Structure formats: C-alpha cells, structure tokens
Amino acid sequence: MPRAPMREPTYFILASLLDGPLHGYAIIRKAAEVSAGRVRLSAGTLYTALDRLSAAGLIEVQGEEIVEGRLRRYYRISGAGTEAVQEEAARLARAAAVVSQRGRARPVTEGA
Amino acid sequence: MFPTLEELYRWLMFAYPTDYRRLREDEIVGTLLEAGRPGQRVPGPREAFGLILGGVRTRAWLSRTGGVPGEWADSLRLAAALLIAFNAMQAIPGFFFYQTIRPHLLPIGLVVTALVLLRGVGRWGVALVAMDLFLVAPSLSISPPWQGPPLWVATLLPLMAAAAAFAWSPARPPHRAAWPWWFAAVVGAGPALLQVGAFHGGYSVPPPSNPLLLEAMPAAAVTAAALMAATLVTADPRPALGGAIYLGATALSIMVTPLTWLFVSPLAVVTAWQGEAGAVITLMLAAACLGVGRLSSRLARRF
Numbered sequence: 001m002p003r004a005p006m007r008e009p010t011y012f013i014l015a016s017l018l019d020g021p022l023h024g025y026a027i028i029r030k031a032a033e034v035s036a037g038r039v040r041l042s043a044g045t046l047y048t049a050l051d052r053l054s055a056a057g058l059i060e061v062q063g064e065e066i067v068e069g070r071l072r073r074y075y076r077i078s079g080a081g082t083e084a085v086q087e088e089a090a091r092l093a094r095a096a097a098v099v100s101q102r103g104r105a106r107p108v109t110e111g112a
Numbered sequence: 113m114f115p116t117l118e119e120l121y122r123w124l125m126f127a128y129p130t131d132y133r134r135l136r137e138d139e140i141v142g143t144l145l146e147a148g149r150p151g152q153r154v155p156g157p158r159e160a161f162g163l164i165l166g167g168v169r170t171r172a173w174l175s176r177t178g179g180v181p182g183e184w185a186d187s188l189r190l191a192a193a194l195l196i197a198f199n200a201m202q203a204i205p206g207f208f209f210y211q212t213i214r215p216h217l218l219p220i221g222l223v224v225t226a227l228v229l230l231r232g233v234g235r236w237g238v239a240l241v242a243m244d245l246f247l248v249a250p251s252l253s254i255s256p257p258w259q260g261p262p263l264w265v266a267t268l269l270p271l272m273a274a275a276a277a278f279a280w281s282p283a284r285p286p287h288r289a290a291w292p293w294w295f296a297a298v299v300g301a302g303p304a305l306l307q308v309g310a311f312h313g314g315y316s317v318p319p320p321s322n323p324l325l326l327e328a329m330p331a332a333a334v335t336a337a338a339l340m341a342a343t344l345v346t347a348d349p350r351p352a353l354g355g356a357i358y359l360g361a362t363a364l365s366i367m368v369t370p371l372t373w374l375f376v377s378p379l380a381v382v383t384a385w386q387g388e389a390g391a392v393i394t395l396m397l398a399a400a401c402l403g404v405g406r407l408s409s410r411l412a413r414r415f
Contacts, residue, residue, distance in 0.1 A: 004410075004413065004414045004415075005414070006414070006415050007414060007415060010415045023143070024139065024140070024142070024143035024146075025142075025143045025146040025147050028143070028147060042158055042159050042161075042162030042163075042166075043140055043143050043144045043147065043159060043162060043163065043166075044159070044161075044162030044163045044164070044165055044166025044167070045162055045166065046143070047136065047140055047143075047166060047170075048166045048169055048170060048173075049415075051170065051173070052173070052415060053415065056415065058415070064139075070138075070141075070142030070145060070146065071138040071139045071142050072139070072142060073139045084415075
C-alpha cells in the first residue's frame with residue numbers, strides 16, 4: 001500500500017539528514033537551507049516531528065555531546081527513513097512531470 | 113531580578129509532561145539558546161507558541177495507545193465522562209432551587225463524581241461509578257407530577273450504559289498524561305451545565321426530556337465547538353470523536369424520549385415536536401464532530 005503524502009516539514013527534516021547526522025539546531029538551519037527558506041521550524045515543531053519519526057523508526061539517535069555546557073543530541077536517518085523520503089521525492093517528481101510535460105507539449109498562446 | 117532567557121525557556125517547558133522533560137529538556141533548551149539572537153532576553157512569540165503547542169500535542173500523543181480501536185475506546189469513555197459530568201452537575205440547580213435532591217447526597221455525589229472523572233478506571237472505577245449512580249441518580253428519579261415511569265427509565269438507562277462504558281477499561285493503567293482528554297470533558301460539559309441552570313423549569317429531568325429542549329441547543333453547540341477546538345489544538349481526534357458519540361447518543365435519546373411522553377400525557381405531543389427539531393440539530397452537531405475527528409485521525413497517521 002502506498003504511503004500517505006508526507007508533510008512538508010517532515011520531508012525537509014529527512015532530506016536534511018541525508019548528508020549525515022545532525023543535532024537539533026543544525027537540522028533547523030539545514031531544513032531552511034534545502035527548502036530555500038520555505039521551512040522555518042520552531043523548536044516545538046522540530047522535536048514533535050523528531051519524536052514521531054523516531055517512534056516510526058525513520059530516524060535514530062546516533063549520540064550526544066556537551067558543547068559550551070549545552071546538550072546536543074545527534075540524529076541520523078535510518079534505512080527505512082531514506083526509503084520513505086526517496087519514495088516521497090519520486091511521488092513529487094511524478095506529480096510535477098504531469099504538469100511540466102503538458103506545459104511543454106502545448107505552450108499557452110496569448111489570446112487563443 | 114529578571115529571569116534569564118534559559119530560565120524563561122525552562123518555564124515554558126512545563127507545557128511538556130514531567131517524564132518527557134526529564135529526558136529532553138536540556139536538549140531542547142540548548143537548541144533554543146543556539147537559535148536565539150545575540151543579546152536576546154525573552155523568548156520570541158513564535159518559539160513560545162511553538163513550545164506550548166508542542167507540549168500540549170506531546171501530552172496528547174503520549175497518552176494515545178492501541179491505534180484506531182484504542183482511539184475509539186478512549187472516545188467512548190470520553191463520551192461517558194461527559195454524560196456522567198453533565199448529570200452530576202445537573203443536580204446542583206435541582207438542589208438549590210427545587211429541592212429535587214436529598215440535601216446530604218449532593219456534596220457526596222459531587223465529590224464521588226469528581227473522583228470518578230479523575231480516577232474512574234480499572235477495578236476501583238467500577239465501585240466509584242456504582243456509588244456515583246446511587247448518589248446522583250436519585251435526583252433524577254424524583255419526578256414532577258406530570259412525569260411518569262417511562263421518563264425515569266429513559267433517563268437512567270443511558271446513565272447506566274455510560275457508567276458501564278466508563279468503568280470498562282482497556283488493559284492499561286490510567287494515564288496522567290491524558291489531561292487534554294479530561295480538559296475536553298470539563299470544557300464540553302461546562303456550557304451544557306450552565307444552560308441547564310438557566311432553565312426555569314424541569315430541573316429534575318435532563319434536556320432530552322425537557323419541555324424547553326430547544327433552549328439547550330446553544331449549549332450543545334458550545335459543547336461541540338469546544339470538543340472540536342480541543343481536537344484541532346491537540347491534534348488528537350479523541351475529543352471530537354467523543355463529542356460525536358455523546359451528541360449522537362443524545363440525539364437518539366431525544367428522538368425516542370418524546371415518544372414515551374405520549375404515553376404519559378396527550379398534551380406532550382407539542383413538546384414531542386420540539387424534541388424532534390432538537391434531535392435534528394444535535395445530530396448535525398454530532399456529524400460535525402465526527403467529520404473533524406475522522407479528519408484529525410487521518411492526519412495523525414501522516415508524517
């Protein structure tokens with residue numbers, strides 16, 4: 001059975017983790033970067049999403065460290081998470097192709 | 113001395129359950145401090161709102177178990193909690209204005225009702241619900257002269273069904289993290305109780321058999337709105353689904369009860385028509401709750 005479409009913040013959180021493990025603040029920055037500023041995660045939203053993704057086995061905690069007296073916990077994407085985000089990317093690409101291919105085949109002419 | 117930014121963030125973290133804070137507070141506060149602007153002294157509104165909403169949703173999410181069947185089981189118990197709270201509170205105006213409840217039973221009945229709503233699950237829950245019915249139901253059984261046995265039965269049967277549903281518990285302990293659920297029960301029952309207090313007659317019978325039934329509709333609408341709002345805020349379908357069961361059962365009760373009136377007094381045919389109009393409105397409110405609850409349930413399964 002195909003998965004339900006992913007929410008946009010979840011998609012960009014998983015996409016952020018494709019390059020390697022990140023801690024909370026780094027995920028917020030990376031998600032903003034890869035979404036070209038579209039996704040601005042608040043800490044409340046981020047950790048709600050991380051909890052649910054962890055519970056579903058799509059991400060895992062890799063380790064933690066103390067930096068300047070602050071706890072940082074690092075998250076990495078799991079095999080199931082990589083599969084899920086790639087599946088979503090393919091779904092979005094198929095949906096985009098429906099429009100872009102037709103746009104090329106029949107260019108819109110003004111006054112037609 | 114003004115608290116530091118870190119202290120203010122830690123205060124906002126009280127929106128989250130205690131066990132969760134123990135595990136995650138240092139990490140979340142660390143992230144918030146890293147994300148802060150240089151020289152920032154108070155949390156920004158966006159972060160503050162995000163933390164409060166995140167806390168409420170985390171509490172709701174952690175209290176959910178058992179997938180869809182668990183969701184409906186909890187919703188059924190929420191509907192029962194609404195009915196029990198409603199009937200207990202209804203005894204108050206009956207006591208103060210019409211002396212339809214025995215004086216020594218009211219305070220005991222209210223305390224037991226509060227215990228039932230707070231802890232009324234599992235083995236002790238059954239005993240508490242039984243006591244609650246014994247204490248509060250007599251207020252319903254002292255009927256005005258025009259009221260005969262059929263209404264008495266029609267009133268008590270739904271209460272007994274609610275008590276049975278409420279006392280039944282899935283194989284898990286009562287969870288303190290389910291506070292949005294109880295909050296919804298109180299918020300949902302409150303307006304209805306106030307409306308009952310505004311009636312000028314018929315305090316000893318619940319709205320389904322009240323001649324001024326249509327006056328109860330704004331309260332039913334407020335109840336439905338409060339439960340749907342609770343679902344939207346907490347992203348938890350249970351308040352709205354509980355409201356759908358509660359209002360659906362109420363509509364059914366309204367449809368059936370006026371028919372019993374016809375056996376009591378032929379004059380009741382007028383109020384029977386009022387009753388059917390009230391049933392349609394209540395059914396529409398139940399349908400709205402069901403729609404919001406099912407949508408929330410589907411969304412809760414999306415990542």
